[in-house]
Amino acid sequence: MPKINSYVDISTIDKEAKRDFIDRHSPFVIVEDTPVKGQKLRVKVRVGQEYCHPDDFDHYIAWVQLWDGDTFLAQANFVPGVQGNQCSQAEVDFYIVPTKKKLKLQAMSYCTKHGLWQGPEVELEVQEAEAGVGA
Amino acid sequence: MPKINSYVDISTIDKEAKRDFIDRHSPFVIVEDTPVKGQKLRVKVRVGQEYCHPDDFDHYIAWVQLWDGDTFLAQANFVPGVQGNQCSQAEVDFYIVPTKKKLKLQAMSYCTKHGLWQGPEVELEVQEAEAGVGA
């Protein structure tokens, strides 16, 4: 396996350059709504939280993947330039329909210069749909 | 080239089954915000507007692509089951940074039973960023 770089809490890191390096490569999973069984849920994957990443031809985020535990859900592939060749945060919202009681969402991303990264796992309880409600 | 099925305005079609068939396979581009040069823009691709598509193992939306004119921007790949194996609308939000004066956005999608589809083209003017504003 290629080396998997992992997100670490950057508030524990002194050097600004290192905080920037870690943050701008880490694919964060962001879920704003409450997951409900059988109902569509938006799951954002964004590479970087406080810092931005280049979108240069020889240095860009080539793809991100979304996983639920050991289950692969979806992948987005990019070409350089989609972010206007400016410093930005690669971002994509996937939509999934939960069917189990728990979600363990995690994203992977690949930078063409700095390799493979995993973001923090986000564990979420899935609510039962109320009677008469649902997708 | 494989046959490219094209969206046609379903309000012009009499047969309900045909309206359903066309709508549930067509990848629509939906942009809610005003495109501004150099600023990130959310571009939703949703397969189906009024009807839903199966997410069965032998019948699902395998991928969608987003294009700006003849330029490929991004692709999302799915596996069956991401929509909980229920009738749903495959959906993904891409984020792009416009750099030209116009966007001509269009999406393609592939159904493992009913082939390749293109949605309607969405042409958008891109505003200049105001002085002092921008990404």
Place this chain on the structure above:
Amino acid sequence: MPKINSYVDISTIDKEAKRDFIDRHSPFVIVEDTPVKGQKLRVKVRVGQEYCHPDDFDHYIAWVQLWDGDTFLAQANFVPGVQGNQCSQAEVDFYIVPTKKKLKLQAMSYCTKHGLWQGPEVELEVQEAEAGVGA
């Protein structure tokens, strides 16, 4: 749909630059063995037959797709540099198992500067497996 550039027989074209342009972008399907029902078959997709294509960061073949008629079979995604950043022919061999009497193989490829291309369709009869033989 983005414009689909199609291969045309370059022996009919006078200008060398145009022959080069067409050939180096066209994804050719090459099958050396006889297709037999139920037996694995190698299907090569090669972008270019007589000319080579750049593998530059801002100008490369980003992906190729293999189709059988209207049925999508497989896609390969590349990042710039896989061909050593030299003029080369993007190439990938897929392996499929035919189940019908005919194959109508065709490839699509995408150049990040010159868009979407389709190669010539290759129609092949599929032999029945001999008794006692097969996969």
Place this chain on the structure above:
Amino acid sequence: MPKINSYVDISTIDKEAKRDFIDRHSPFVIVEDTPVKGQKLRVKVRVGQEYCHPDDFDHYIAWVQLWDGDTFLAQANFVPGVQGNQCSQAEVDFYIVPTKKKLKLQAMSYCTKHGLWQGPEVELEVQEAEAGVGA
């Protein structure tokens, strides 16, 4: 990160079912030719060496990736049915042009039922091209 299942030498394993399970999921890198700097090299990725894997709608190899050390080279995506829905070995040949002295090739593959697998790393010396020879 999803769990990464790793190939282990199956000759050390007693139970036939376990040997089969491990072998049929492991993506092997196979290189027949001598790598030469600046010359195209065929790199086969085959999932399984002695056993075959189902190609069922709800159980198939969805994608394989090829890596050189920490550098991603290429990915192939499949839909179920490409192997004729029979027990087979998912397979793809990528073509790369080495530019450094060493290759550390390794493949990843994803089974829609049994998750992410990595095959054994293949380390290869890259020869200098002889004078007057080359791609």
